[in-house]
Amino acid sequence: MTDFTRTRSLFQLPDGVIYLDGNSLGPLPVAATDRVRGMMSEQWGQQLIRGWNSAGWMAQPRRIGDRVGRLIGAPDGTVVIGDTLSIKVYQALAAALELNSSRRVILSDNGNFPTDLYMADGLLRSLDRGYQLRIVGPEEVEDAIDDTIAVLMLTEVDYRTGRLHDMKALTQKAHAAGALTVWDLAHSAGAIPVDVSGAKADFAVGCTYKYLNGGPGAPAFIYVAPDHADTARPALSGWLGHQAPFAFDLDYRAGAGIERMRVGTPPVIAMAALDAALDVWDGVSMHDIRKASIALADLFIREVEARCPELTLASPRDGNKRGSQVSFRHPNGYAIMQALIARGVIGDFRAPDAIRFGFTPLYIGEAEIRAAVDAIEDVVNNRRWDAAEYRKMAVVT
Numbered sequence: 001m002t003d004f005t006r007t008r009s010l011f012q013l014p015d016g017v018i019y020l021d022g023n024s025l026g027p028l029p030v031a032a033t034d035r036v037r038g039m040m041s042e043q044w045g046q047q048l049i050r051g052w053n054s055a056g057w058m059a060q061p062r063r064i065g066d067r068v069g070r071l072i073g074a075p076d077g078t079v080v081i082g083d084t085l086s087i088k089v090y091q092a093l094a095a096a097l098e099l100n101s102s103r104r105v106i107l108s109d110n111g112n113f114p115t116d117l118y119m120a121d122g123l124l125r126s127l128d129r130g131y132q133l134r135i136v137g138p139e140e141v142e143d144a145i146d147d148t149i150a151v152l153m154l155t156e157v158d159y160r161t162g163r164l165h166d167m168k169a170l171t172q173k174a175h176a177a178g179a180l181t182v183w184d185l186a187h188s189a190g191a192i193p194v195d196v197s198g199a200k201a202d203f204a205v206g207c208t209y210k211y212l213n214g215g216p217g218a219p220a221f222i223y224v225a226p227d228h229a230d231t232a233r234p235a236l237s238g239w240l241g242h243q244a245p246f247a248f249d250l251d252y253r254a255g256a257g258i259e260r261m262r263v264g265t266p267p268v269i270a271m272a273a274l275d276a277a278l279d280v281w282d283g284v285s286m287h288d289i290r291k292a293s294i295a296l297a298d299l300f301i302r303e304v305e306a307r308c309p310e311l312t313l314a315s316p317r318d319g320n321k322r323g324s325q326v327s328f329r330h331p332n333g334y335a336i337m338q339a340l341i342a343r344g345v346i347g348d349f350r351a352p353d354a355i356r357f358g359f360t361p362l363y364i365g366e367a368e369i370r371a372a373v374d375a376i377e378d379v380v381n382n383r384r385w386d387a388a389e390y391r392k393m394a395v396v397t
């Protein structure tokens with residue numbers, strides 16, 4: 001049984017704040033501060049460039065990749081950390097297209113995160129081989145899989161609504177039609193049980209700054225199925241993905257297996273924070289997390305719907321069809337969220353009208369959910385949001 005009282009004590013959360021935005025940026029794990037400080041003063045400060053060998057900096061992307069791999073059902077040696085998720089999407093899609101080179105259609109849905117679609121668009125333009133990015137509604141994906149599809153590229157949990165795709169069933173259907181799959185697990189890793197091996201996903205990518213609590217701008221991860229690891233050609237052929245980076249050859253030769261998905265110098269300071277954040281997961285069962293997060297979200301939906309009739313549920317009602325977040329729609333959603341944040345209830349807003357709340361049992365329990373709903377009821381029913389200060393759009397919403 002996961003001890004959620006213990007996991008909560010591992011996070012630094014400001015007094016007076018109910019944090020329902022761990023689906024966007026996880027809070028600070030207490031241990032990360034000392035880990036980063038130690039890394040800077042003892043490793044960088046004392047070991048200087050020797051740290052690449054003596055402190056294991058060069059091995060970090062693989063070592064920490066294995067730690068993330070254990071949370072997504074990936075065997076050791078199949079996940080590597082680095083860059084941002086947008087970059088990892090590009091790498092995965094480029095490699096998948098080349099492995100299925102006789103086809104020209106990439107299938108995705110309009111619930112995908114825009115950067116995934118933008119990166120695909122940029123890649124297809126530079127390939128200039130008549131590729132087509134076909135975007136359908138999330139519920140139309142299954143029927144749209146046919147034998148023209150080269151790659152099915154989806155985000156498992158919709159960032160706006162929390163709607164959850166069936167990764168295993170869609171991957172199976174894609175494979176039966178001769179397509180490969182690229183799954184974005186940004187809203188899945190650390191939120192719900194994921195089994196990339198069991199689902200037979202070809203490629204999977206994700207970030208570590210949301211449910212994995214690695215910190216703002218924490219590096220991303222990429223998984224390549226063992227079957228493709230030595231044949232996938234890296235489109236971003238940086239020197240650290242080379243077979244022998246320190247041979248300084250003039251010709252690129254892809255490294256063995258997942259090593260080839262490395263690009264350039266790893267962000268060592270950020271990796272130290274991520275490594276500390278991953279310690280939180282020792283002794284945590286993802287099934288306990290899932291059970292608790294569905295219970296918290298169900299309670300939240302029940303209470304909000306009973307007390308705030310102006311808000312319309314934008315997420316699936318069935319917890320098994322949702323990730324770990326719940327959104328409600330309201331024409332004044334932005335101002336409502338600003339008024340909530342001013343009261344210490346932190347969620348976020350996604351255009352055009354969704355207020356979004358993440359449920360993270362590692363540090364959120366029933367008491368916080370009840371207090372958050374009290375605040376939402378007051379803000380919405382008494383129009384506390386109706387003030388100029390709450391309408392002013394910030395750069396990040």
Ligand SMILES: Cc1ncc(COP(=O)(O)O)c(C=O)c1O
Pocket residue numbers: 084085086087112113115116155159184186187207220
């Ligand atoms: C599904 C998904 N993909 C990609 C991204 C962004 O990737 P990056 O880390 O490159 O900013 C996000 C950001 O929230 C996301 O939710």
